Amino acid sequence: MDRSLRKTADAIVRAGIEAVLPDAAVARALERFDPGGGRVVLVAAGKAAWQMARAALDGLGHVDAGIVITKYGHVRGELPGVVCCEAGHPVPDQAGFDATRRALALVQGLAARDRVLFLLSGGGSALLEQPLLPAGQLQDITRQLLACGADIVEINTIRKRLSAVKGGRFALACAPARVFSVVLSDILGDPLDMIASGPACPDRSTCAEAAAIAAKYALRLSPQARALLARETPKSLDNVTTCITGSVRQLCRAAAAACEARGYRPVLLTDCLSCEAREAGRFLGAMARTHAGQGRRLAFLAGGETVVHLTGHGLGGRNQEIALAAAPGLAGLRAAVFSVGSDGTDGPTDAAGGYADGSTLAALAAQGWQVDAALRDNDAYHALQAVDGLLYTGPTGTNVNDLSALLIDG
Incomplete structure (x- = not known):
């Protein structure tokens, strides 16, 4: 050598x-954050979730409640007022499903003056997940997508239709509270609805595109999964402000x-x-x-x-x-x-x-x-x-x- x-x-x-660590980027994004006068709930999901959450806490001082959901081995210590969870990636697992249930519980019952500070990074597709079909089926479809050579946009077009939190559905669960979303991009061209499958972004992909991807890669799908691919995702959201930061x-x-x-x-x-x-x-x-x-x-x-x-x-x-x-x-x-x-x-x-x-x-x-x-x-x-x-x-x-x-x- x-x-x-x-x-x-x-x-x-x-x-x-070192140049693309999210600390400075999160600090800049928070300059636009309006606490709203109510409760502030922090939800961070993705491989960079712990680092982003720590940076947010450094800027805000505290939050009323919070959760970090990141990959195994990525939590680097305790964060005040925030529960830190580790889960499976790239195939979602029960730990991720349980952590996502906790995140959804945190944002239920919020009022219009409350705020959800949503910190999102790559890997969130696997880590923030509440499947709409049996977990084993979702894991099998994920493995098929990872093995067949599909790109990340194709993979996420399928995954967001099988999930109760992807494709804008997490933001819907937060309503009427407003969501301030800080997104660390890991997809070429920064397509917001595809980064971590767009939990707080209206979905631009269509059922027809999902069906075409399933056919292209001959995915083995149950009748239940095929029915979910035919269900359209949210196309508009009125309670989200988004700041994209960081890029390749x-x-x-x-x-x-x-x-x-x-x-x-x-x-x-x-x-x-x-x-x-x-x-x-x-x-x-x-x-x-x-x-x-x-x-x-x-x-x-x-x-x-x-x-x-x-x-x-x-x-x-x-x-x-x-x-x-x-x-x-x-x-x-x-x-x-x-x-x-x-x-x-x-x-x-x-x-x-x-x-x-x-x-x-x-x-x-x-x-x-x-x-x-x-x-x-x-x-x-x-x-x-x-x-x-x-x-x-x-x-x-x-x-x-x-x-x-x-x-x-x-």
Whole structure:
């Protein structure tokens, strides 16, 4: 492994994530918050929920009641006046259902002068959930959607129709109280109704689109699920004010600045990356073969969210697949590819992403690993683990998509 390139990659990851922590963004949003003269109830859901709630409490001083619903391992301590719950992601579980019931109980019976401060981040689709069909069916449909290669907009178009809180229904449950929603975006283009499946936003998707997605991926659905897909979601809400904050664009800008500070000329390829993860990795590897060896230090950056089509039974995530797929293209070059999820978790693993450089392919072969076979089995985690190619950050407190980068060291 090229230790110098690995050290640089780690530093760029840290700088990028630090720049998109939600603290300052939540503080700015609260400048617009009108407490209304009644009770203030805080509900935070998503992978960044704990960090957002702490920032809100720092600004407000206190709330009358509150709940945080976040992923397992993402609660970092007690918050005054707020119950902190952890639950399953990306497949919802009973802990999430129970926590959502508690959240709904907090907002029931509120008056018009009361306020719900709703802090939402990516991952909320799984974490804030009250299913309209048996839990086992919802979990099975979620697994099908995650395995088939559907993108996040397609997944959430289906999920919001199976839920009593998605697609604007949480805001309806808060009425007549007003909802002040602060949203940390983790979807390209910031489509408000799709971020965490839009619990406090009118839904722009249609039943026809949901049916088309179900057909496209041949989803196995019960008659009850098909009937729910045919039920329209709320198309207007009159008790919500929303502030979107944070984005993958900001993450890319911060990473570019970190690259430049370390002597690399940054080139932003896109902040809308959306394709198969392994294809993105192969593309970055091909870019390395074109630009390496020209005496220039270059950094090619891409932000967005790729997808993985599950064909095997291994362990990994989309960022790990990007790094592993890049390894053949990098072989023998003074170059590296790294890719990381800004929330600190990549797929159902404890790693944030993956790293590969010019020595990775040979190191994998020495350990008995073949890149194509590992990708077919979706086992990027164990392949990269064997060559010290996993990136770890732990839960970061934010969630604004992924950062992928190609570093060329001359």
